[in-house]
Amino acid sequence: MPDFHPDLRRTARFMPRDLGLPRTLGLQRRLDALSRLRRVPDVSVIQLPTGASVRLHEPAPTSAPTPALLWIHGGGYVIGAAQQEDRLCRAFAAALGITVAAVDYRLAPEHPYPASLDDCGAAFEWLVDHPTVEPTKVAVGGASAGGGLAAALAIRARDLGLVSPTLQLLSYPMLDDRTGPDDARAARGFRWWGPRSNRFGWASYLGDCDPDIAVPARQEDLRRLPAAWIGVGTLDMFHAEDVRYAERLAAAGVPCDLAVIEGAYHGFDAISPRAAVSGKFFESQCAALRASFSS
Template sequence: MIDRLRSLPGFHPDLRWIALLAPRRTVTPRSLPVLRTLTRAIRGKDPDVYVLEPGVAVRWFRPSTARGDEPGPALLWIHGGGYVFGRAAQDDALCRRFAEELGITVASVEYRLAPEHSYPVPVEDCSRIYEWLTRRPDVDASRIAIGGASAGGGLAAALAFRARDREIPPPVFQLLVYPMLDDRTGAGPRHTRLWDERSNRFGWESYLGAADRSEAVPARRDDLGDLPPAWIGVGSHDLFFAENREYADRLASAGVPCGFHIVEGAFHGFDLVASRKRVAQGFFDEQCAVLADALGVRRSRGDLGEC
């Protein structure tokens, strides 16, 4: 076992044991029903829940420092799952940490999943909740950030285009955590974990269906101008590393400020499966720092526990 551990190529020291045991892929057509059953069993942290329609809901997190209905900044958060599985409750602890660390409201989106609901349904669900958020009296519509991880990051990027093209009040920032942006991505780093080329192909095919890919896939969009400033964070061993770097470069070339944060030796979803590790804590800290700057808030620096 020790010899196998030492042979792992370039994984971050905090992640080597997990990388030794973690699978290369999580979802296939065969495993999808099992994954959905497991995620349905997630209870979450019992926040307030607003149901807009069957399958479309908001899990609502207000910081303990909130003052009644006084309007304040907010984060619209979108969960990951390759567009085909997952639910908002899986990120309850993370959303609570964002709310308390930054003193902001966090609205976590429950959207409908592919392949039963292919594009544009998931994006429309997110857009509807975003517009609902902008109309709330306890939210400052000029200080809303959008963000998400993996497929959630891809949906956040797609939502930014929606807001721009439909003249919806724009978000002030995009927090894109190893976002799933490009259906053309094939083989990535040799030693990926949790999400590989096969999972990626299945997720995108399920999501896109017969959609126009030049519109549905963020990385295929030609015009990236006039989008909100962004931050992209990704591990060097993530399948999405190259597509994320290219998207960050294209945003910058289009005049959109974009920070690009690399976690050396980290694989896809590392912060979810190793949330207690220092490398994951540092990744979360970086996200809080850029959100605090974008939303104009001060951080609490409290002891927030683990995701």
């Protein structure tokens, strides 16, 4: 048994090492559809011109515009829904007194690059222009593939001269299509996301595009990007690529706070949100957001 964090050992025993994509794609999509049927009070859903939508979580009423966070869900670019992030988005809004928008972007392989990135860009522009939001204090964040899209959105904003996020909040982001397990022993610690699903997710997302353009970790120039917070567990398949990306950001002069969680697997905070280690992970995210909004 891998050396899981004490708070995560019990749940790790019953979790798969890999979702088994593409074999389970149909089942995962059906589960996503069921999640969308749940009605959650006090959440507005806004349709965007691209065909995507945004779930808006607002703090207690205030007379002044608030900082904001665009949150991008995970799912390997091929599954997932914004509604799966309702608990986390409400927590960010309540803890920080900010507006949080979660984007439901188009999924691959039906909609390969750049469809999902276009949707996230449209959602970010919408959020910046929202009347209750302070436009100079809007961060972008996401988990797994959502973290990869957040990183790509920051790069696109720099390259095109668009409004830049105040912070990249990247939870175990999916950044590099070249990633595989370092060795068989490391793979025993993976949960939910493994090499097979990773290959399928990236192939679906990239389609026929040039990965040197679409993949954040393949970008040679990381200068002039927004400050970043990157959090990842040591038993996450993305651990090595995330640490490398954080090091490259720092070398390029981009402030980057790297939080490495010993014995944590992929998505641990979503699977075990009440665990103490997950609470500390959330507190670290909130601290990074507060600092970015106060600067």
